[in-house]
Amino acid sequence: MAVPRKKSQRNAEQTKERILASAMAEFAAKGFDGARLDAIVKKAKVNINLVYHYFGSKEGLFLAVMEAAYQTMRAHHGEIEIKGKDPVEAMSSLMRRTFRIFADFPEIIGLLNSENLYQAKHIAKSPHIRELYNPLLSTIGEVLDRGVAAGVFRPGVDPKELFISINGEGYFYLSNRYTLGFILDENLLDEARMARREEHIVEVILSYLRYRPE
Amino acid sequence: MAVPRKKSQRNAEQTKERILASAMAEFAAKGFDGARLDAIVKKAKVNINLVYHYFGSKEGLFLAVMEAAYQTMRAHHGEIEIKGKDPVEAMSSLMRRTFRIFADFPEIIGLLNSENLYQAKHIAKSPHIRELYNPLLSTIGEVLDRGVAAGVFRPGVDPKELFISINGEGYFYLSNRYTLGFILDENLLDEARMARREEHIVEVILSYLRYRPE
Amino acid sequence: MAVPRKKSQRNAEQTKERILASAMAEFAAKGFDGARLDAIVKKAKVNINLVYHYFGSKEGLFLAVMEAAYQTMRAHHGEIEIKGKDPVEAMSSLMRRTFRIFADFPEIIGLLNSENLYQAKHIAKSPHIRELYNPLLSTIGEVLDRGVAAGVFRPGVDPKELFISINGEGYFYLSNRYTLGFILDENLLDEARMARREEHIVEVILSYLRYRPE
Amino acid sequence: MAVPRKKSQRNAEQTKERILASAMAEFAAKGFDGARLDAIVKKAKVNINLVYHYFGSKEGLFLAVMEAAYQTMRAHHGEIEIKGKDPVEAMSSLMRRTFRIFADFPEIIGLLNSENLYQAKHIAKSPHIRELYNPLLSTIGEVLDRGVAAGVFRPGVDPKELFISINGEGYFYLSNRYTLGFILDENLLDEARMARREEHIVEVILSYLRYRPE
DNA sequence: GATGAATGAGGTTTCATTCAT
DNA sequence: TATGAATGAAACCTCATTCAT
Numbered sequence: 001m002a003v004p005r006k007k008s009q010r011n012a013e014q015t016k017e018r019i020l021a022s023a024m025a026e027f028a029a030k031g032f033d034g035a036r037l038d039a040i041v042k043k044a045k046v047n048i049n050l051v052y053h054y055f056g057s058k059e060g061l062f063l064a065v066m067e068a069a070y071q072t073m074r075a076h077h078g079e080i081e082i083k084g085k086d087p088v089e090a091m092s093s094l095m096r097r098t099f100r101i102f103a104d105f106p107e108i109i110g111l112l113n114s115e116n117l118y119q120a121k122h123i124a125k126s127p128h129i130r131e132l133y134n135p136l137l138s139t140i141g142e143v144l145d146r147g148v149a150a151g152v153f154r155p156g157v158d159p160k161e162l163f164i165s166i167n168g169e170g171y172f173y174l175s176n177r178y179t180l181g182f183i184l185d186e187n188l189l190d191e192a193r194m195a196r197r198e199e200h201i202v203e204v205i206l207s208y209l210r211y212r213p214e
Numbered sequence: 215m216a217v218p219r220k221k222s223q224r225n226a227e228q229t230k231e232r233i234l235a236s237a238m239a240e241f242a243a244k245g246f247d248g249a250r251l252d253a254i255v256k257k258a259k260v261n262i263n264l265v266y267h268y269f270g271s272k273e274g275l276f277l278a279v280m281e282a283a284y285q286t287m288r289a290h291h292g293e294i295e296i297k298g299k300d301p302v303e304a305m306s307s308l309m310r311r312t313f314r315i316f317a318d319f320p321e322i323i324g325l326l327n328s329e330n331l332y333q334a335k336h337i338a339k340s341p342h343i344r345e346l347y348n349p350l351l352s353t354i355g356e357v358l359d360r361g362v363a364a365g366v367f368r369p370g371v372d373p374k375e376l377f378i379s380i381n382g383e384g385y386f387y388l389s390n391r392y393t394l395g396f397i398l399d400e401n402l403l404d405e406a407r408m409a410r411r412e413e414h415i416v417e418v419i420l421s422y423l424r425y426r427p428e
Numbered sequence: 429m430a431v432p433r434k435k436s437q438r439n440a441e442q443t444k445e446r447i448l449a450s451a452m453a454e455f456a457a458k459g460f461d462g463a464r465l466d467a468i469v470k471k472a473k474v475n476i477n478l479v480y481h482y483f484g485s486k487e488g489l490f491l492a493v494m495e496a497a498y499q500t501m502r503a504h505h506g507e508i509e510i511k512g513k514d515p516v517e518a519m520s521s522l523m524r525r526t527f528r529i530f531a532d533f534p535e536i537i538g539l540l541n542s543e544n545l546y547q548a549k550h551i552a553k554s555p556h557i558r559e560l561y562n563p564l565l566s567t568i569g570e571v572l573d574r575g576v577a578a579g580v581f582r583p584g585v586d587p588k589e590l591f592i593s594i595n596g597e598g599y600f601y602l603s604n605r606y607t608l609g610f611i612l613d614e615n616l617l618d619e620a621r622m623a624r625r626e627e628h629i630v631e632v633i634l635s636y637l638r639y640r641p642e
Numbered sequence: 643m644a645v646p647r648k649k650s651q652r653n654a655e656q657t658k659e660r661i662l663a664s665a666m667a668e669f670a671a672k673g674f675d676g677a678r679l680d681a682i683v684k685k686a687k688v689n690i691n692l693v694y695h696y697f698g699s700k701e702g703l704f705l706a707v708m709e710a711a712y713q714t715m716r717a718h719h720g721e722i723e724i725k726g727k728d729p730v731e732a733m734s735s736l737m738r739r740t741f742r743i744f745a746d747f748p749e750i751i752g753l754l755n756s757e758n759l760y761q762a763k764h765i766a767k768s769p770h771i772r773e774l775y776n777p778l779l780s781t782i783g784e785v786l787d788r789g790v791a792a793g794v795f796r797p798g799v800d801p802k803e804l805f806i807s808i809n810g811e812g813y814f815y816l817s818n819r820y821t822l823g824f825i826l827d828e829n830l831l832d833e834a835r836m837a838r839r840e841e842h843i844v845e846v847i848l849s850y851l852r853y854r855p856e
Numbered sequence: 857g858a859t860g861a862a863t864g865a866g867g868t869t870t871c872a873t874t875c876a877t
Numbered sequence: 878t879a880t881g882a883a884t885g886a887a888a889c890c891t892c893a894t895t896c897a898t
Contacts, residue, residue: 012861031331033247037889047863052890112393113327117245120392133397160398161414168386173378175389178334179326183347184374200375207425208418226878251872261880262873272872440882459759462675465868475884477870486868540821541755545673548820561825588826589842596814601806603817606762607754611775612802628803635853636846654857679893689859690894700893 016054018044024065028110032062032118062114063122067129069111074132076101079139087147091209092202094140099170099198109175137163144209153209162205169201230268232258238279242324246276246332276328277336281343283325288346290315293353301361305423306416308354313384313412323389351377358423367423376419383415444482446472452493456538460490460546490542491550495557497539502560504529507567515575519637520630522568527598527626537603565591572637581637590633597629658696660686666707670752674704674760704756705764709771711753716774718743721781729789733851734844736782741812741840751817779805786851795851804847811843 022044026035037058041048055061078097082090102109115122123129140159147153173180177188187193236258240249251272255262269275292311296304316323329336337343354373361367387394391402400407450472454463465486469476483489506525510518530537543551551557568587575581601608605616614621664686668677679700683690697703720739724732744751757764765771782801789795815822819830828835 015861029331031245031247031328033245034331036887038887048889049864049891050862053861058889110331112390113331114245116390116392117243117248117324117327118392120396123393124396130397130399137398158414160400161411163398164387164394164411165383165414165418168382168384169379170382171386171390172382176326176330176385178330178332179337180378182334182338183344184351184377185344186374197375197378200372200379203427204379204418204422207427208421211421211425213417213421250870252870261878263879263881266873267878443882457759459673459675459756461673462759464866466866476868477885478883480869481882538759540818541759542673544818544820545671545676545752545755546820548824551821552824558825558827565826586842588828589839591826592815592822592839593811593842593846596810596812597807598810599814599818600810604754604758604809604813606758606760607765608806610762610766611772612779612805613772614802625803625806628800628807632807632846632850635850635855639849639853641845641849678891680891689857691858691860694894695857 012054015044015046015050019046019051019054019061020064020068023061024068024107024111027062027065027114028107031110031114032058035062037061059122063125066111066115066123067126069105069108070123070129070132072105073101073108074136076104077136079135082139082143087143087150088152088206090143091147092206094143095166095169095202095205096198098166099201102170102174103194106174109171113175147209154212157209162209165208166201166205169204170197173197229258229260229264233260233265233268233275234278234282237275238282238321238325241276241279241328242321245324245328246272249276251275273336277339280325280329280337281340283319283322284337284343284346286319287315287322288350290318291350293349296353296357301357301364302366302420304357305361306420308357309380309383309416309419310412312380313415316384316388317408320388323385327389361423368426371423376423379422380415380419383418384411387411440482443472443474443478447474447479447482447489448492448496451489452496452535452539455490455493455542456535459538459542460486463490465489487550491553494539494543494551495554497533497536498551498557498560500533501529501536502564504532505564507563510567510571515571515578515580516634518571519575520634522571523594523597523630523633524626526594527629530598530602531622534602537599541603575637582640585637593636594629594633597632598625601625657686657688657692661688661693661696661703662706662710665703666710666749666753669704669707669756670749673752673756674700677704679703701764705767708753708757708765709768711747711750712765712771712774714747715743715750716778718746719778721777724781724785729785729792730794730848732785733789734848736785737808737811737844737847738840740808741843744812744816745836748816751813755817789851796854799851804851807850808843808847811846812839815839 019040022040023035025043026040030036035058037048037051040061041051051058051061055064076097077094082093085093137159140163144153144157144159144162148155173188181188188197233254236254237249240254240257244250249272251262251265254275255265265272265275269278290311291308296307299307351373354377358367358371358373358376362369387402395402402408402411447468450468451463453471454468458464463486465476465479468489469479479486479489483492504525505522510521513521565587568591572581572585572587572590576583601616609616616622616625661682664682665677668682668685672678677700679690679693682703683693693700693703697706718739719736724735727735779801782805786795786799786801786804790797815830823830830836830839
């Protein structure tokens with residue numbers, strides 16, 4: 001049972017958290033340049049100077065947001081559960097999860113686009129982030145190997161290329177949902193439509209993994 | 215004897231063109247918010263008032279740039295040449311061209327990302343753009359049909375999903391080249407690396423089109 | 429007779445001049461850091477951005493003010509009139525003028541103090557200023573030589589040391605008028621008091637120039 | 643057994659001292675407005691609240707620094723030793739000491755300039771400071787009288803004017819060392835150069851004191 | 857007694873845009 | 878047609894200071 005803690009106005013952790021959450025939304029929606037610190041602090045209901053107190057600058061805040069985004073992404077790939085499954089199951093699960101991450105945390109897409117505008121100069125300062133991905137790439141390689149051994153996957157697939165494809169199939173659909181939606185005259189955010197895309201992705205990638213060029 | 219009207223018209227065209235080219239580079243590199251009119255006019259070597267004279271506002275200029283970008287994109291899909299070819303050839307060609315468009319005109323990626331940040335509100339004002347894509351989607355459908363008839367493609371493939379996949383496989387690779395490059399520790403812009411990606415895309419999509427689920 | 433020029437709100441020269449005059453007063457009174465652009469533009473009745481339009485930055489404005497100050501100083505040393513006079517007259521005149529420059533343009537003192545706080549980093553960018561002083565030092569050397577030749581001045585006086593003494597005797601009196609006034613319990617800005625100081629300076633320096641150590 | 647009260651008192655004294663020393667350097671180097679409390683406390687390695695605890699405000703701290711500066715100045719004039727000496731010796735000694743005070747405690751110059759910017763409003767609150775100078779002015783008057791009586795000094799010299807001259811000859815040289823150094827193209831802080839200036843000052847003032855206008 | 861959290865006011869600068877010439 | 882002058886709004890950031898713990 002929780003101890004009735006005195007509700008305090010002074011809580012560094014909570015304040016940081018509120019700023020971070022608000023900043024993530026703003027940066028994702030407007031990009032780094034379009035984002036307004038004013039909007040961030042207003043939504044977080046904190047004094048603007050606390051941003052400087054805790055994060056040093058707009059850029060520092062952005063970097064913190066990026067790190068949080070990557071953490072979130074990686075936390076949802078669910079490798080532990082994947083490792084045991086049979087290769088096809090495992091790969092399908094990974095694809096679906098990847099797609100769902102982008103769908104459930106659309107801010108991530110905005111943040112990644114913004115970061116690419118800046119040529120990744122922010123995350124380049126965070127070696128932490130790269131390490132985050134080594135396990136995932138290993139997992140992909142491992143599942144591929146097991147699939148080949150089991151005779152269900154073609155040999156010779158490059159894990160990195162596969163990683164890009166798995167992400168790209170869903171990322172583009174979502175990152176370009178507005179221009180694409182306009183051109184195709186479809187509402188890509190509709191849940192049924194999303195489900196269809198998810199199936200399509202699994203089908204495309206599994207076909208590739210299974211297909212044997214003669 | 216000089217024909218002054220004609221000459222000044224020609225200068226006007228040239229000036230507009232210079233502004234447009236400079237603006238495309240700037241908007242692509244910095245996004246709409248990050249782009250500076252100052253930088254655009256300085257590079258184009260024109261007075262800033264001409265931007266207002268010709269395009270009305272920063273937004274107007276951006277829209278003009280977007281239209282030019284879509285024109286470029288569509289001009290390079292090369293449907294006329296595709297139509298006659300055998301289905302596999304035609305589809306491969308389309309994939310390669312799509313990838314190369316993004317590679318050769320990287321500004322387009324920046325512009326599309328920027329436009330998606332703005333929820334496509336700029337191009338939504340340009341009905342012209344949507345029409346641009348109808349022929350391409352028809353072409354894809356037609357090639358698919360011929361492939362099915364010829365027994366080389368599986369039936370039941372949705373042209374729109376396929377369109378998204380063809381684009382997504384290359385777009386993500388290029389749009390996220392910096393973050394991806396950092397995570398994968400590869401230089402994705404290296405020409406050999408790009409060629410490998412192109413092959414991979416063709417292989418993935420063709421596998422999908424050829425594969426027959428039992 | 430003046431041509432009835434249309435009184436224009438758009439006059440770059442006038443605007444610059446107004447900014448400069450206002451800035452000189454503010455910088456002299458408050459120092460570089462204490463000076464407020466707000467106060468400067470308010471007094472000059474111009475939009476704050478014009479400061480940036482014309483001078484680039486607060487620092488740029490300060491540099492422009494410093495150059496103007498040095499110009500003023502040098503313009504009032506009146507070397508042309510001095511050159512002909514007999515050595516004692518010439519030297520006395522130079523001393524009196526030097527004192528009067530600081531008295532009549534007290535802003536100069538504030539500016540010089542401010543500039544010394546910054547270790548002369550602003551004027552160091554203006555090679556123009558150093559050249560301004562070469563003629564004055566030459567003049568002093570020349571007058572000294574004539575005085576020695578005429579038997580009225582001692583030999584071996586260093587023009588640079590003399591230059592510093594001539595300035596220092598008046599500068600300190602004026603630059604430290606407030607702390608000094610407080611300590612000595614005198615109003616140093618009183619005109620009669622100033623006249624007395626002027627006489628004192630002439631007496632001290634001339635005594636030095638005439639005195640023959642045995 | 644430890645005596646805690648005494649120890650904490652001692653720490654308190656030490657802390658105040660550290661703040662004061664750090665503040666003196668900062669105020670002298672940057673002026674009142676340019677000085678940053680942050681920089682002061684960082685260098686003194688104390689929490690910023692202690693400044694408020696001990697000195698009340700930035701202004702209070704500045705006043706404390708000013709008082710310390712005047713104390714230092716007066717402590718180095720060395721009147722006791724001077725009183726006995728013969729007039730020429732005594733006056734020379736006073737001049738050299740005055741010059742050396744400014745040379746050895748250059749912070750004093752920065753502080754005095756800053757205080758004059760503020761029209762001495764801070765020290766005006768400290769009647770203590772004025773009294774500090776009465777003995778010095780008396781000493782000067784007394785030495786002058788002895789010199790006249792001994793036939794080595796001219797009669798009729800005003801002690802206050804002399805006081806200003808003695809200070810001004812060295813103060814200007816040092817306070818304007820940067821602008822002057824730039825104009826004269828000399829490094830005025832060079833020890834040999836300083837020694838030369840010291841000799842020059844003694845020579846100028848003694849010439850004045852000895853010279854007999856006919 | 858000492859520290860980190862929080863605030864308010866204001867400062868310099870940037871930028872899109874409009875006005876006169 | 879084309880240019881420089883001028884403006885208004887707002888952005889990021891700094892700094893002295895006060896509040897809680």
